[in-house]
Amino acid sequence: MNRNDQSTNIVSKLRDLLGDGGVLTSPEDIAPYERDNALKSSGQAICVVRPSDTAGVSDVLRACTEAEVNVIPRGGGTGLSGGAVPRPDDRAVILSLDRMRKVRMIDVVGDVLVVDAGITLFEAREAALKAGRTIGLDHGGSGSSQVGGNLGTNAGGNNVLRYGMARDQVLGLEWVLPSGEIIGPPSELRKSNAGYDLRHLLVGSEGTLAVITGVALKLRPAPLTTATALMSVDTPAKALELLGLAREIFGETVSAFELMSEGALAFHSAHVLRKPIVPLGSPWTALVECDSSSRFFDLDGAFASFLERALESGIVSDGALASSTAQRAAFWSLREGIPQAMHAAKIPIVRTDVAVPIRAIPEFAERIKTLSIQRIPGGHPVFFGHVGDGNIHFNFLPPDDMNSDDFRARMPEIYRIVEDAALLFGGTISAEHGIGQTKCDALTRMKSAKEIELMGAIKSVFDPLRILNPNKVILQ
Amino acid sequence: MNRNDQSTNIVSKLRDLLGDGGVLTSPEDIAPYERDNALKSSGQAICVVRPSDTAGVSDVLRACTEAEVNVIPRGGGTGLSGGAVPRPDDRAVILSLDRMRKVRMIDVVGDVLVVDAGITLFEAREAALKAGRTIGLDHGGSGSSQVGGNLGTNAGGNNVLRYGMARDQVLGLEWVLPSGEIIGPPSELRKSNAGYDLRHLLVGSEGTLAVITGVALKLRPAPLTTATALMSVDTPAKALELLGLAREIFGETVSAFELMSEGALAFHSAHVLRKPIVPLGSPWTALVECDSSSRFFDLDGAFASFLERALESGIVSDGALASSTAQRAAFWSLREGIPQAMHAAKIPIVRTDVAVPIRAIPEFAERIKTLSIQRIPGGHPVFFGHVGDGNIHFNFLPPDDMNSDDFRARMPEIYRIVEDAALLFGGTISAEHGIGQTKCDALTRMKSAKEIELMGAIKSVFDPLRILNPNKVILQ
Numbered sequence: 001m002n003r004n005d006q007s008t009n010i011v012s013k014l015r016d017l018l019g020d021g022g023v024l025t026s027p028e029d030i031a032p033y034e035r036d037n038a039l040k041s042s043g044q045a046i047c048v049v050r051p052s053d054t055a056g057v058s059d060v061l062r063a064c065t066e067a068e069v070n071v072i073p074r075g076g077g078t079g080l081s082g083g084a085v086p087r088p089d090d091r092a093v094i095l096s097l098d099r100m101r102k103v104r105m106i107d108v109v110g111d112v113l114v115v116d117a118g119i120t121l122f123e124a125r126e127a128a129l130k131a132g133r134t135i136g137l138d139h140g141g142s143g144s145s146q147v148g149g150n151l152g153t154n155a156g157g158n159n160v161l162r163y164g165m166a167r168d169q170v171l172g173l174e175w176v177l178p179s180g181e182i183i184g185p186p187s188e189l190r191k192s193n194a195g196y197d198l199r200h201l202l203v204g205s206e207g208t209l210a211v212i213t214g215v216a217l218k219l220r221p222a223p224l225t226t227a228t229a230l231m232s233v234d235t236p237a238k239a240l241e242l243l244g245l246a247r248e249i250f251g252e253t254v255s256a257f258e259l260m261s262e263g264a265l266a267f268h269s270a271h272v273l274r275k276p277i278v279p280l281g282s283p284w285t286a287l288v289e290c291d292s293s294s295r296f297f298d299l300d301g302a303f304a305s306f307l308e309r310a311l312e313s314g315i316v317s318d319g320a321l322a323s324s325t326a327q328r329a330a331f332w333s334l335r336e337g338i339p340q341a342m343h344a345a346k347i348p349i350v351r352t353d354v355a356v357p358i359r360a361i362p363e364f365a366e367r368i369k370t371l372s373i374q375r376i377p378g379g380h381p382v383f384f385g386h387v388g389d390g391n392i393h394f395n396f397l398p399p400d401d402m403n404s405d406d407f408r409a410r411m412p413e414i415y416r417i418v419e420d421a422a423l424l425f426g427g428t429i430s431a432e433h434g435i436g437q438t439k440c441d442a443l444t445r446m447k448s449a450k451e452i453e454l455m456g457a458i459k460s461v462f463d464p465l466r467i468l469n470p471n472k473v474i475l476q
Numbered sequence: 477m478n479r480n481d482q483s484t485n486i487v488s489k490l491r492d493l494l495g496d497g498g499v500l501t502s503p504e505d506i507a508p509y510e511r512d513n514a515l516k517s518s519g520q521a522i523c524v525v526r527p528s529d530t531a532g533v534s535d536v537l538r539a540c541t542e543a544e545v546n547v548i549p550r551g552g553g554t555g556l557s558g559g560a561v562p563r564p565d566d567r568a569v570i571l572s573l574d575r576m577r578k579v580r581m582i583d584v585v586g587d588v589l590v591v592d593a594g595i596t597l598f599e600a601r602e603a604a605l606k607a608g609r610t611i612g613l614d615h616g617g618s619g620s621s622q623v624g625g626n627l628g629t630n631a632g633g634n635n636v637l638r639y640g641m642a643r644d645q646v647l648g649l650e651w652v653l654p655s656g657e658i659i660g661p662p663s664e665l666r667k668s669n670a671g672y673d674l675r676h677l678l679v680g681s682e683g684t685l686a687v688i689t690g691v692a693l694k695l696r697p698a699p700l701t702t703a704t705a706l707m708s709v710d711t712p713a714k715a716l717e718l719l720g721l722a723r724e725i726f727g728e729t730v731s732a733f734e735l736m737s738e739g740a741l742a743f744h745s746a747h748v749l750r751k752p753i754v755p756l757g758s759p760w761t762a763l764v765e766c767d768s769s770s771r772f773f774d775l776d777g778a779f780a781s782f783l784e785r786a787l788e789s790g791i792v793s794d795g796a797l798a799s800s801t802a803q804r805a806a807f808w809s810l811r812e813g814i815p816q817a818m819h820a821a822k823i824p825i826v827r828t829d830v831a832v833p834i835r836a837i838p839e840f841a842e843r844i845k846t847l848s849i850q851r852i853p854g855g856h857p858v859f860f861g862h863v864g865d866g867n868i869h870f871n872f873l874p875p876d877d878m879n880s881d882d883f884r885a886r887m888p889e890i891y892r893i894v895e896d897a898a899l900l901f902g903g904t905i906s907a908e909h910g911i912g913q914t915k916c917d918a919l920t921r922m923k924s925a926k927e928i929e930l931m932g933a934i935k936s937v938f939d940p941l942r943i944l945n946p947n948k949v950i951l952q
Contacts, residue, residue: 109716110834110866111723154669165667167676168644181926188833190865191641191907193630193680194922195949196931200643200676204669221727240585247587251697251770252728294727296778302770357664358586389666390586431667446670450657455672457937461930473671 007046010067010093014049017059022099024048033094034086036079037141037343038438043086045072048094054174054182054213057095061211062180064093070467071095071178073207075149076120078141080353081436083153083206083472090470095211097148103127104214111219112171112188117148117212124217133219136163140336148212154204156432161388162255163220165432167203174214175202178463186216201458206434207469209462221293223255227303228289228328231310231319232282233259236362239286239387241315243358246288249306253297256289257388264338264382267397271341282317286387287335338384342395348408350396352418356427358390364425365392371417372396376410391431394418419445435473443473483522486543486569490525493535498575500524509570510562512555513617513819514914519562521548524570530650530658530689533571537687537944538656540569546943547571547654549683551625552596554617556829557912559629559682559948566946571687573624579603580690587695588647588664593624593688600693609695612639616812624688630680632908637864638731639696641908643679650690651678654939662692677934682910683945685938697769699731703779704765704804707786707795708758709735712838715762715863717791719834722764725782729773732765733864740814740858743873747817758793762863763811814860818871824884826872828894832903834866840901841868847893848872852886867907870894895921911949919949 015023024030025047033048034041046069051057064071070092074084086092097118104114108131115124121135121142128135137150139157149155151173155166163169174184183198202209233239239259246254262283288306292299303321310316322328342349356364369381378399385393396414398407419429419442428446435443444452456474459466466476491499500506501523509524510517522545527533540547546568550560562568573594580590584607591600597611597618604611613626615633625631627649631642639645650660659674678685709715715735722730738759764782768775779797786792798804818825832840845857854875861869872890874883895905895918904922911919920928932950935942942952 107833107835109720112833154673156667156669160667164644167673168640177926183924183927185902187904188902189831189904189907190834191632191636191831191862191867192904193632193908193910194904194906195680195911195919195928196685196934197630197643197676197680198927198930200673204671204673209672221723224727244585247697247769249770249772251700251768251773253770292727292773293723294725294729294773294778296725296774296781297727297768297770298772298774302772305772355665355667357583357588358666359583386667391667426661426664428663428665428668428670430670431665432669434669435671443671448659450653451659451674452671454674454937458672458934461933461937 010064010069011047013063013067014047014060014093017063018049018051018056022050022052022056024050033074033077033096036077036082036085038080039082039085041086042088043090045086045094046091048096050096050099052099054176054184057176057211057213058180058182060093060095061176061178064467065178065180065465068465068467069093070470072469073152073211075146075152076141076144078145079149079153079436080433081438083434083436084149085437087437087471097146097213100213106131108133110188113217113219114186114188115147115215115217117215118146121145121147121150128219129222132222134222135169135217136220137166137169140339147215151203151212151215152205152207153434156386156391158256158258158386160386161257167200169217170199170203171216171218173199173202173212175210175212177210178465178468184214186214188216204434206436206473208459208473209468223291223293224295225297225299226289226291226328227299228287228322228331229303229307229319230331231286231288231316233284233286233316234282236284236365238315239284240358240361242286242288242310243388245310245315246290246306249302250290253290253292254388255291256287258287258335259383259385259387259392260285260335260338261383263380264384265334267382268334268337268341271345272337287331335384347398348404348411350411350414352394352415352429353431353433354394354418354422354427354429355389355391355431356422356425358387360425360427361387361390361392364421364427368394368418368421371421372414375413375417378402437472440473440475486540486545487523489539489543490523490536490569493539494525494527494532498526498528498532500526509550509553509572512553512558512561514556515558515561517562518564519566519568521562521570522567524572526572526575528575530652530660533652533687533689534656534658536569536571537652537654540943541654541656541941544941544943545569546946548945549628549687551622551628552617552620554621555625555629555912556909557914559910559912560625561913563913563947573622573689576689582607584609586664589693589695590662590664591623591691591693593691594622597621597623597626604695605698608698610698611645611693612696613642613645616815623691627679627688627691628681628683629910632862632867634732634734634862636862637733643676645693646675646679647692647694649675649678649688651686651688653686654941654944660690662690664692680910682912682949684935684949685944699767699769700771701773701775702765702767702804703775704763704798704807705779705783705795706807707762707764707792709760709762709792712760712841714791715760716834716837718762718764718786719864721786721791722766722782725778726766729766729768730864731767732763734763734811735859735861735863735868736761736763736811736814737859739856740860741810743858744810744813744817747821748813763807811860823874824880824887826887826890828870828891828905829907829909830870830894830898830903830905831865831867831907832898832901834863836901836903837863837866837868840897840903844870844894844897847897848890851889851893854878913948916949916951
């Protein structure tokens, strides 16, 4: 049987299982499912399947296993490593969970939210908020990214220094093996030591081991008070001093600590805002946020003390506290607008996702900045990111007078500089975006051959035919 | 070669590797290593090896792999499921890390503590405290239990509702495979998505996959203020109302919420204190603690409001706030003394480690109490534990007029009642003590056959010869 016959067969089988509405085949219907925020596929989607429940996911996987057809599970498509995008040589069924978006249960006694994996993070957060609760995960893509995808990639975002990564929000999972077997429902327990923790193995496995269909998430009390400040600092070292001061004064309530270089804000200003940004004039700007869910936390007093001490001690040269919700949103849009500007600008850009131990940030930042400019003089290094958890995104823009093709050809040199420096400081070049298909080679530099061998063997345990998101994370 | 020759050979080989001081062989030297807090081994330890560094652990494991001799890794021996104790039919080398207890590094900028796995939890906490930091893990056995053992068993304890389990304190691990290969050093990163999370697979695997030798732990700011109260409640349902009120008032700063039944305190009083306990007279006593590392948290105001509202609304009938550090310690010793009393009393006791979704606690507690007394009239049900995370320890003491042998023979009936009820409510009978050797059968009721099959296959990936802590967690 040739490939086209096989495709026709599996499509017809999937239609039988899911009905016409559950299977998309026309190129225009499929196109939105063939890309993420980093890559457009040059591979081929046989079709897109959209089951409406876990049993449907099971049916799809069983049928694809029987036909030995590859399956790529997919969330909201906001990934940044091509993890949900067919590889150039791949032909696969794309499994979208975008019809599985129910809130299954919310329990404010035990603070548990159980959802279908296809719900967007924004919708899940809204459901929690209605009950006076929040989820300890938030990031720029929350409007379209799905909870299942957030877990598949172990998303990070803006509150990691307080609440941890996506994995740290999970009580239990419901999941489906490539064979179609369903493991579930999601455990709602906060304590359960019953054998190996398969949950944490699935989280961050980027859809290569099983398909997550249901999730029990921890809820936390929603903040009653929030304070957000922009503060000007001269160097990353000063930013770390400021972080220390914030911890000393706010204690457990520090919820975000972001840092932006002047170049990052200038780029944002030029490409998106098209107007000057007020804090410009300082080489670095920190965004500090703290919030509390107790009305007995004196946020005003704490912030006044914070600003006073930061100014007095010379850690910061200037600082502004958001005086309204609108101003708070404006502060955050400065930060969130930077990656949007990178996206909007029609130029090639070196975009990285590095993390190093927090104490190493100043030396690391100086090193990659210096080496990058030495390598491509006139290029523009920009920094922005989550300094509070060591994850400083470094981007490098072409010199004003270099054409795009020339720069594109030289981008790997800069990637290598950043990679080498990150590894030198005990860091990673995949802090929160995952490996997907773009960083499989990099993985071999971050992990030992033995670790990768173990990962490959684990892949075989879950997916012996290797039909699930093949050649992602680990090359086969 | 017969068994004794084999033993002589491996002992001699291990002596060559570690020197005389690193290998214990006399029965009196070995005896302390053949038991934990639940079991005394009737199996046989060939010898106890005590390497002084990671290379030594690697040497031991390589030698044992070559000789195909079983190895049981061991922490402080405070386990409660026989996980570190040779099975009746086992002959094994016991690998103790009690000579590996260095603090390798402390970083207060990034809030990271890197230690040898053999350090006790108490010593690690002291090192953190000296730097103004704390570790989000504490439990009754901290004085002798080791950090490596805490991670091997994913220990729980008193602060889970705030900080999570032992696994949630870990940034990275250094570990040694049965083949002797070393994976390390421990990552200090707060964000790193680089392939499958082998760290979380090792945590909670009870030494069956690899030996943890080094750990990078998250540090948190040490509390500046702590408030601890004992409060009398009539029912577990009222206790949950009190938990809700505590969350409403204290927000993120609630750090412990323990509940003790009158019977538990009476037993403690009779067997350890040998004097009456003050809060007696109420059917249930809650221990509520909250702390903050910010001086801008108005703890006194919050606690006054908490007591007032709890009394006004009739949730509690009485309450006392600890007025000194000594009184705080006294409150905690009421709670911690209960399991100590169980240990001290020379009678057979049904001791369980169940967790259910928090909202189910009242119904669950009522059910197991009623069914147990129906089954063995005159028996004494007692409850104590971490209600804030759903983990209520239920123990059942023999009727006053029943002899020990008769009761011992009937204990499995009570265990079964508790197990059935826990599973009925979506709970677990291994909340924080692990599976070890005593709960392997129970595991098969808590997890599906497919999950156990996957765990078995993962075991084979890490330990193909199955020499590492054999027949623990999963029977081979």
